[in-house]
Amino acid sequence: xxxxxxxxxxxxxxxxxxxxxxxxxxxxxxxxxxxxxxxxxxxxxxxxxxxxxxxxxxxxxxxxxxxxxxxxxxxxxxxxxxxxxxxxxxxxxxxxxxxxxxxxxxxxxxxxxxxxxxxxxxxxxxxxxxxxxxxxxxxxxxxxxxxxxxxxxxxxxxxxxxxxxxxxxxxxxxxxxxxxxxxxxxxxxxxxxxxxxxxxxxxxxxxxxxxxxxxxxxxxxxxxxxxxxxxxxxxxxxxxxxxxxxxxxxxxxxxxxxxxxxxxxxx
Numbered sequence: 405x406x407x408x409x410x411x412x413x414x415x416x417x418x419x420x421x422x423x424x425x426x427x428x429x430x431x432x433x434x435x436x437x438x439x440x441x442x443x444x445x446x447x448x449x450x451x452x453x454x455x456x457x458x459x460x461x462x463x464x465x466x467x468x469x470x471x472x473x474x475x476x477x478x479x480x481x482x483x484x485x486x487x488x489x490x491x492x493x494x495x496x497x498x499x500x501x502x503x504x505x506x507x508x509x510x511x512x513x514x515x516x517x518x519x520x521x522x523x524x525x526x527x528x529x530x531x532x533x534x535x536x537x538x539x540x541x542x543x544x545x546x547x548x549x550x551x552x553x554x555x556x557x558x559x560x561x562x563x564x565x566x567x568x569x570x571x572x573x574x575x576x577x578x579x580x581x582x583x584x585x586x587x588x589x590x591x592x593x594x595x596x597x598x599x600x601x602x603x604x605x606x607x608x609x610x611x612x613x614x615x616x617x618x619x620x621x622x623x624x625x626x627x628x629x630x631x632x633x634x635x636x637x638x639x640x641x642x643x644x645x646x647x648x649x650x651x652x653x654x655x656x657x658x659x660x661x662x663x664x665x666x667x668x669x670x671x
Contacts, residue, residue, distance in 0.1 A: 444482070451483065451485075451486055454468075455489070455490050458490055459494070462500035465504055466503075466509075468515075469515060472509075472511060472512045473509065474511065484518065487518055488518070488522045496530040501519065505536040505540060508544075508545075513547070516550065520537065520553040528556070534557065537551065537554055549573055549577050549581075551570075552570075552580050554584075555584035556588055557589050557592075560596055563595040567604045567608070568608045568615050571605065571608060571619055572614075582601065586598065586633065598633050599641045599645070601627060602624070602627060602638070602639070603645060605624050606642075
């Protein structure tokens with residue numbers, strides 16, 4: 405897509421592989437190349453047509469992902485506007501979409517995340533979707549945030565190995581991950597209980613797991629701030645177990661100190 409980076413206009417762009425042309429090749433215009441500049445509303449109209457075609461021909465998705473990374477902000481906004489409806493219409497079993505998630509073009513990771521969020525809003529991810537995302541994380545995109553939409557469907561055995569990577573995310577992303585972990589699925593319940601979350605934080609070795617100690621402490625503090633979830637009883641249970649395991653860990657002392665700040669009666 406070739407689009408001018410202006411606040412209120414978009415230059416011509418084209419995404420190939422739609423309808424047959426006179427030469428036998430397949431092309432469709434997301435935004436007509438004959439127009440040097442069009443308004444945002446006009447851009448939305450053109451993208452509406454393209455997304456309607458995607459519903460009929462999911463193979464067009466690959467072209468969309470190919471151009472996404474290099475598109476200016478105004479074009480990405482148009483794509484963001486339409487992508488949730490398209491994803492819901494295609495569903496998580498769409499082979500073309502699964503193939504893209506399995507190995508997305510460089511620069512399209514944000515779009516992949518939006519798709520995953522949409523697919524997991526009201527239902528558990530399909531087995532094929534989980535496989536595709538795990539492959540992406542293990543082979544190409546070493547960013548644990550891509551796993552967040554799926555965490556509610558992960559069992560404890562799969563959450564614990566990636567937990568340090570979740571703690572190493574930004575505070576907002578860690579909070580998102582924590583909410584998914586504690587939510588769990590209707591069939592299996594939470595992946596970790598609140599007490600198990602605190603223990604998992606304590607078990608992080610900053611040097612071995614390559615997680616700054618400050619992030620470990622911040623994660624612990626973020627938990628303590630959720631007093632309706634991480635209650636005094638939860639803290640007592642976690643700290644009692646941690647105290648039996650090891651009492652010379654800096655994170656153990658930080659747990660103890662932070663808990664007495666949040667729950668003075670605990671001290």
